[in-house]
Amino acid sequence: MQRRTFVGAGGAALAALAVGPAYAQKITGDVRFLCGFAPGGTADLLSRILAEAVGPEVGQKVIVDTKTGASGFIANEAIANAPPDGRTIGLAAMAALCVAPVMPGQKLPINVDTDLTPIANVAGVYNMLVVGKHMQYRTVPEIIDFAKKNPGKLTYASAGNGTSQHLAAELFKKMAGINILHVPYRGGAPAIQDMIAGNCDMMFGNMPEFLGQIGGGGLIPVAFGSPRPSPLFPNLPLISKFLPGFEVVNWFGVFGSKGLPADLTDLWNKALRAAVAKPEVQKRFVESGMDTIIGSPAEFKATIMADRKKWAEVIKAAGMRAD
Secondary structure, three states: OOOOOOOOOHHHHHHHOOHHHHHHHHHOOOEEEEEOOOOOHHHHHHHHHHHHHHHHHHHEEEEEEEEEOHHHHHHHHHHHHHHOOOOEEEEEEHHHHHHHHHHOOOOOOOOOOOOEEEEEEEEEOEEEOOOOOOOOOOOOHHHHHHHHHHHOOOEEEEOOOOOOOHHHHHHHHHHOOOOOEEEEEEOHHHHHHHHOOOOOOOOEEEHHHHHHHHHOOOOEEEOOOOOOOOOOOOOOOOOOOOOOOOOOOOEEEEEOOOOHHHHHHHHHHHHHHHHHHHHHHHHHHHHEEEEEOOOOOOHHHHHHHHHHHHHHHHHEEEEEEEE
């Protein structure tokens, strides 16, 4: 089964999937679109783009409702407990569905497999490896070669234990057969600032987090960990060129409440396909450092299971545990 369908910025492949508001009679009243992350971030931006674009497809007003806390699980729990009438949907991140359930010591307020209904995976954030400007090693082969000859001398920053940055670096270590030292911070911003100050050597993360500092010369882009490069850096190589099979996609998907009927799940899947096919949505995705991921609910479930298995292996190999 194909795990992911990535669609280029033009969205031509999505156009044929567009649906009109013929399904509108099935949604009766305003829709809440729950987001569990703070305003100004990638998840918040994506929620607002989707809410605006999908409303006309279901013939209703879609209102973003922000409920932050517990790494997105405050919102996830609210989605799960909403009536299964299709009027409450929301965004959940890859970490909540694929990392948290297999992280030793992690306690979750809901069962993500039975209490949420997967509707569609909609966007992936480009993963990027960057180094500080003090680093003389600026290609993947150079970094791997130095690390093999000097175990433990290179350091990598993350936003904390168990974060997507931590997982991506541990996957890199595992596949490259190298030893680099993890330096966890309390969030992405202080990690990036210490990179710029020359106190840490390298970092994996979501491309939007790095754009400002790359533009200012504080960080040097090395390669993409994503399946394909962003149009913003078309000539930057993929890590998979040097480590075949390396792939990191920090995706965001849309979910419905527990027990959402199949017809309403299908309605929302078709509506979201139509929404992300719109040229203005594709343009905003590219400008925001996001890539389109779309498929059926069944394909989305397969992605969740495959990614969970993948990250469980990385977590076990690295000896990670929830803080």
